[in-house]
Amino acid sequence: MAHITKATSVRDWFDQRIALTKLWNVLAGQYWIPKNINFLWAMGVVLTVLFTLLFISGLLLLMYYKPDANLAFDSVNYTIMKEVEYGWLWRHIHAVAASVIFLIIYIHAFVGIYYGSYKKGREMIWISGMLLFLIFSAEAFSGYMLPWGQMSYWAAQVITQLFGGIPFIGGALVEWIRGDYAVSDPTLTRFFMLHVCLLPIVIIMVIGVHFYTLRIPHVNNLEGEEIDFELEAEKYLKGDTVNSKVIPFWPGFLSKDFFYVSLFMIFFFYLVSFHFNFAMDPINFDPANAAKTPTHIYPEWYFLWQYEILRGFFFDIGPLKAADIGALAMAFAGISLFFMPLYDRSDVVAPAHKRKGFFIWFWLLIIDLIILTVYGKLPPTGFNAWIGFFSSVGFLALLLVVLPIITIKERKANK
Amino acid sequence: MKELKAFLIVVLVTGAIYWGVEPYAHSILHPHVEPANFDFAKEDTTLAKTNVEKAEAALKAAQTSGDKSIIDGATKTLENAKAELEKYSTFWADINSIDLSKGDAASGANLVAAAGCTACHSIKSAGFEPAMDDKSASEAYGVAPPDLSNIGYLYDGKFLAALIKDPAMALKVTHKFNDTNPFPMTAFYGAGGDLNQEIADLVAYFKSIAPKEMSDRDVFIESCARCHDMKYVNVFANGNKQSIANYLGMTPPDLSMYIRSRSELYLNNFINDTQKMLPGTSMPRVGLNEKAQKQVIEYMREAGDSKKEERETTGIYIMIYFAILSVFAWAWKRKIWSKLH
Numbered sequence: 001m002a003h004i005t006k007a008t009s010v011r012d013w014f015d016q017r018i019a020l021t022k023l024w025n026v027l028a029g030q031y032w033i034p035k036n037i038n039f040l041w042a043m044g045v046v047l048t049v050l051f052t053l054l055f056i057s058g059l060l061l062l063m064y065y066k067p068d069a070n071l072a073f074d075s076v077n078y079t080i081m082k083e084v085e086y087g088w089l090w091r092h093i094h095a096v097a098a099s100v101i102f103l104i105i106y107i108h109a110f111v112g113i114y115y116g117s118y119k120k121g122r123e124m125i126w127i128s129g130m131l132l133f134l135i136f137s138a139e140a141f142s143g144y145m146l147p148w149g150q151m152s153y154w155a156a157q158v159i160t161q162l163f164g165g166i167p168f169i170g171g172a173l174v175e176w177i178r179g180d181y182a183v184s185d186p187t188l189t190r191f192f193m194l195h196v197c198l199l200p201i202v203i204i205m206v207i208g209v210h211f212y213t214l215r216i217p218h219v220n221n222l223e224g225e226e227i228d229f230e231l232e233a234e235k236y237l238k239g240d241t242v243n244s245k246v247i248p249f250w251p252g253f254l255s256k257d258f259f260y261v262s263l264f265m266i267f268f269f270y271l272v273s274f275h276f277n278f279a280m281d282p283i284n285f286d287p288a289n290a291a292k293t294p295t296h297i298y299p300e301w302y303f304l305w306q307y308e309i310l311r312g313f314f315f316d317i318g319p320l321k322a323a324d325i326g327a328l329a330m331a332f333a334g335i336s337l338f339f340m341p342l343y344d345r346s347d348v349v350a351p352a353h354k355r356k357g358f359f360i361w362f363w364l365l366i367i368d369l370i371i372l373t374v375y376g377k378l379p380p381t382g383f384n385a386w387i388g389f390f391s392s393v394g395f396l397a398l399l400l401v402v403l404p405i406i407t408i409k410e411r412k413a414n415k
Numbered sequence: 416m417k418e419l420k421a422f423l424i425v426v427l428v429t430g431a432i433y434w435g436v437e438p439y440a441h442s443i444l445h446p447h448v449e450p451a452n453f454d455f456a457k458e459d460t461t462l463a464k465t466n467v468e469k470a471e472a473a474l475k476a477a478q479t480s481g482d483k484s485i486i487d488g489a490t491k492t493l494e495n496a497k498a499e500l501e502k503y504s505t506f507w508a509d510i511n512s513i514d515l516s517k518g519d520a521a522s523g524a525n526l527v528a529a530a531g532c533t534a535c536h537s538i539k540s541a542g543f544e545p546a547m548d549d550k551s552a553s554e555a556y557g558v559a560p561p562d563l564s565n566i567g568y569l570y571d572g573k574f575l576a577a578l579i580k581d582p583a584m585a586l587k588v589t590h591k592f593n594d595t596n597p598f599p600m601t602a603f604y605g606a607g608g609d610l611n612q613e614i615a616d617l618v619a620y621f622k623s624i625a626p627k628e629m630s631d632r633d634v635f636i637e638s639c640a641r642c643h644d645m646k647y648v649n650v651f652a653n654g655n656k657q658s659i660a661n662y663l664g665m666t667p668p669d670l671s672m673y674i675r676s677r678s679e680l681y682l683n684n685f686i687n688d689t690q691k692m693l694p695g696t697s698m699p700r701v702g703l704n705e706k707a708q709k710q711v712i713e714y715m716r717e718a719g720d721s722k723k724e725e726r727e728t729t730g731i732y733i734m735i736y737f738a739i740l741s742v743f744a745w746a747w748k749r750k751i752w753s754k755l756h
Contacts, residue, residue, distance in 0.1 A: 035755065038418045040425075077672055078647055081722065088722040089729065107425060241754050255744075255751040262741035266734050273730020277675070278437060285676035285719075286668075296444055301436045366428060374435030378443055 028250035034221035099279035102302035149284030304376030312392025451687035456507035523620025540564035553654025557662025567625025586699035647671035
């Protein structure tokens with residue numbers, strides 16, 4: 001045991017017992033961030049704020065929400081929206097944050113791709129981040145079910161049915177997931193458990209891991225410059241704060257982030273108060289009706305690109321059924337970005353505008369994803385189906401073929 | 416400056432996705448329709464003309480396919496559309512020939528009793544009590560016949576004249592009701608005099624007994640709640656649910672959330688002309704005048720979006736709070752970074 005002496009102050013009392021100063025230095029005071037970063041690096045803190053908002057508003061909604069197929073719809077649309085004081089506020093904060101968090105996740109991830117932050121020692125940051133994206137997807141999907149509206153119901157029907165494509169065990173698996181032959185009350189209650197208990201716990205744990213993975217390789221910067229953090233930190237601690245290339249997380253980095261988050265919140269509450277319905281499909285304000293299929297079934301905007309890849313392969317190829325190819329392609333799309341560090345065969349860590357081939361590739365990918373997203377909502381008929389097909393093939397080709405080729409070329413040119 | 420450029424790129428990409436997923440996809444999934452027109456003669460003939468044009472285009476497309484059964488189907492659709500146009504043009508020309516300004520309320524009052532309107536309808540404000548309660552009435556007719564005290568408020572004169580002369584045509588339910596399955600309300604064949612004059616008299620009478628003002632709730636109940644529930648404001652259809660369901664072919668949906676699930680624009684067009692938005696639906700065209708229709712939609716907003724005002728005022732306050740916080744945050748950032756640059 002440590003040698004405990006009579007405390008000289010409250011802080012000292014805690015320091016001797018739980019090393020408060022040390023902890024603070026590790027977490028914030030001497031957690032070094034490159035000085036050369038811009039607002040795009042604030043997305044992590046914005047995400048943390050949004051997740052906190054989701055967590056708190058979710059707990060408040062939980063007080064009134066009823067996970068029962070007969071009561072769920074009215075508990076949200078009547079009790080929470082009309083009877084509970086400021087219930088509308090919590091509900092809209094929850095719904096808007098759920099949608100906006102995906103926008104920020106995408107920005108966060110594509111900033112990582114643009115600046116090459118997924119490679120050369122930073123692979124674990126990237127992989128734990130992609131893991132978070134995957135669990136967030138499950139969290140979003142299970143949450144979307146809970147109001148038990150028409151689209152909730154039919155989206156659940158369609159997505160759970162996908163597991164039926166797995167050979168041999170598909171049918172049994174679908175039944176096991178649903179807890180019934182069709183989506184019904186048992187499905188709602190288990191998705192409720194997943195959404196409010198299991199998945200949030202896993203998310204919080206993986207967020208912890210994601211933060212931890214930053215400690216050794218540190219955050220990348222605008223130039224992809226390799227900084228000797230120990231040397232620069234020493235400079236900073238000696239008082240040469242101007243010439244040091246690093247700043248502490250607190251107050252240097254957070255003072256900037258505070259400002260960005262405050263600005264972001266103006267936009268966020270504009271959405272909550274005046275444009276909440278951008279995140280809510282109107283059809284979901286009809287109660288779930290198992291006997292009536294909606295004319296168009298599509299997921300929320302942030303899953304549209306994956307949905308379009310599912311639908312993109314609309315014809316059988318040889319012995320392979322269209323539906324199976326689509327399901328395989330979508331399953332791959334869901335996890336495809338995990339392997340970014342593998343597709344990129346070059347060591348260069350630099351922003352895309354300094355890597356010509358990669359720069360073109362990056363924007364082609366973005367354009368392809370926008371096309372997939374928009375056509376994921378449109379009916380897949382005639383001409384649209386072909387656009388879906390080519391952009392789905394395009395997505396796979398960009399990742400699996402084009403990126404390795406251009407990065408191998410880059411590597412050879414650098415030799 | 417560089418930071419601003421990066422920000423603009425983020426905004427541009429986000430904007431492109433938003434535009435594609437929201438306004439653009441919406442315009443494809445819900446093609447534009449002519450806005451609600453309260454001149455029903457014009458509304459009906461315009462829609463019938465549009466349908467003829469659509470059927471012509473469909474026939475052309477079918478002819479290129481060369482499949483005989485498809486061509487036959489398209490030809491039939493076109494014939495039907497043309498017949499509809501003919502039917503509505505004739506009908507409204509006939510209604511337009513009625514001179515409503517010559518209507519005499521006093522002789523209208525006599526006609527109401529003589530023509531047998533009160534055998535099914537009550538007119539409580541004029542002392543005609545209902546012959547049976549709503550539940551039995553809905554069992555007898557499918558849906559309880561409306562009380563006629565307020566119809567002069569809810570409908571304009573021309574629509575009322577059309578409704579009296581040929582209810583199935585005015586309500587656009589001729590695809591469901593015909594000689595073998597007659598519409599519960601029979602057309603008015605006159606009490607012996609000049610038919611069109613008598614209709615003008617009846618319209619004048621209903622206008623004369625109509626209240627000057629009605630609450631949004633009352634307008635909604637009179638216009639919608641003979642079939643529909645709106646449980647979030649405790650409005651329930653005044654009849655036997657099963658009879659109504661049999662009569663309409665399905666249980667009419669609860670309207671509590673319709674302001675959100677259908678949008679104001681859709682509701683406005685739909686109430687005005689059900690067949691335009693949902694061809695073949697068994698729901699009759701409601702035919703309200705512009706003022707009454709506004710009241711119905713306003714009441715639906717109260718049911719489904721009652722916190723709109725609170726949301727908007729609170730929202731402004733929250734945004735102002737963060738605007739002020741941003742200024743302080745900026746000042747703090749400057750203070751911290753003055754030592755870092």
